[in-house]
Amino acid sequence: MSFLEVKDLRIHFPTDDGLVKAVDGLSFSLERGRTLGIVGESGSGKSVTSLGILGLHKGTRARISGEIWLDGEELVGASPERVRALRGKKMAMIFQDPLTALHPYYTVGEQIIEAYRVHHNVSKAAARRHAIDMLGRVGIPQPDKRVDSYPHEFSGGMRQRAMIAMALCCDPELLIADEPTTALDVTVQAQILDLMRDLQREVNAALIIITHDLGVVAELADEVLVMYAGRCVEHGTVEDIFERPEHPYTWGLLGSMPRLDREPSERLMPIRGLPPSLINVPPGCAFHVRCDYPDRVGERCRTEVPDLLQTGPGHALRCHLDRAERRAIWENEIRPR
Numbered sequence: 001m002s003f004l005e006v007k008d009l010r011i012h013f014p015t016d017d018g019l020v021k022a023v024d025g026l027s028f029s030l031e032r033g034r035t036l037g038i039v040g041e042s043g044s045g046k047s048v049t050s051l052g053i054l055g056l057h058k059g060t061r062a063r064i065s066g067e068i069w070l071d072g073e074e075l076v077g078a079s080p081e082r083v084r085a086l087r088g089k090k091m092a093m094i095f096q097d098p099l100t101a102l103h104p105y106y107t108v109g110e111q112i113i114e115a116y117r118v119h120h121n122v123s124k125a126a127a128r129r130h131a132i133d134m135l136g137r138v139g140i141p142q143p144d145k146r147v148d149s150y151p152h153e154f155s156g157g158m159r160q161r162a163m164i165a166m167a168l169c170c171d172p173e174l175l176i177a178d179e180p181t182t183a184l185d186v187t188v189q190a191q192i193l194d195l196m197r198d199l200q201r202e203v204n205a206a207l208i209i210i211t212h213d214l215g216v217v218a219e220l221a222d223e224v225l226v227m228y229a230g231r232c233v234e235h236g237t238v239e240d241i242f243e244r245p246e247h248p249y250t251w252g253l254l255g256s257m258p259r260l261d262r263e264p265s266e267r268l269m270p271i272r273g274l275p276p277s278l279i280n281v282p283p284g285c286a287f288h289v290r291c292d293y294p295d296r297v298g299e300r301c302r303t304e305v306p307d308l309l310q311t312g313p314g315h316a317l318r319c320h321l322d323r324a325e326r327r328a329i330w331e332n333e334i335r336p337r
């Protein structure tokens with residue numbers, strides 16, 4: 001069994017307008033030391049998946065089914081207390097906005113000390129030394145002084161680092177980062193990504209990066225899972241997804257990615273239309289209303305949900321187009337020259 005195994009995960013939210021199927025039958029696995037990028041437009045279920053793995057929907061109205069195995073322990077059926085005990089220590093999350101994780105009324109040091117002492121029976125002084133050490137490791141200058149600063153006294157990039165220090169203070173074996181760099185300027189982004197890579201290497205953690213930024217994925221991930229309307233539509237190695245992508249939605253994401261090697265005259269090609277409502281997911285292939293190729297398949301695109309099928313070693317795909325046709329379209333019509 002892999003270090004992390006997610007099997008047929010469903011996370012549905014009852015609302016006044018109907019059932020929101022935010023995640024609808026998601027399966028994947030991840031080994032220690034590996035990085036998985038989960039990509040897709042907003043509303044595709046990426047963030048809901050990460051909160052689900054961390055057990056943060058427990059006790060809410062969400063209906064959760066399926067299995068999440070972390071290091072041999074099943075979490076969907078586990079008690080909220082058990083999952084809370086694992087959170088922070090065994091698994092941790094870096095949020096998009098550091099202010100969702102850092103409390104404004106406590107110093108950065110107090111918050112790291114608290115997070116550490118929840119899981120370790122050590123003195124305050126020892127925990128403080130650990131907090132200073134962590135702040136130093138994430139590149140905060142003069143950590144012995146900055147440990148007593150409040151979050152608002154830090155710049156955006158420093159707050160992001162402080163939150164990473166807090167997420168990593170107990171050496172989590174699974175780290176989930178949700179849009180970790182979106183709010184930061186390019187230089188700080190690069191530093192934060194380097195930092196996550198170094199720290200991952202140090203503790204051999206499994207890392208999940210959730211983002212709509214394919215550049216970040218190309219930089220950091222070993223594997224990529226493409227989500228659309230709460231389901232995985234393509235999953236493969238980073239080479240599979242960038243060199244031989246097979247799903248029309250993946251082609252669309254790649255086509256709308258800014259690239260340095262592209263001529264300024266080659267305009268970006270956004271995917272037409274909008275992501276579907278998760279209350280009324282289109283029948284058949286959920287992407288068919290935006291896809292350019294259902295005519296090459298026929299009625300099935302509109303009536304039959306494609307299965308997620310293996311198309312190569314470690315490469316899986318959910319699309320009715322036949323293999324020869326997919327490859328021909330990619331080679332002749334889509335692939336950048």
Ligand code: SF4
Nearest residue numbers: 285288291301319320
């Ligand atoms: Fe397009 Fe049909 Fe493939 Fe869906 S199944 S992505 S509609 S070709």
Ligand code: MG
Nearest residue numbers: 042046047178
């Ligand atoms: Mg999100």
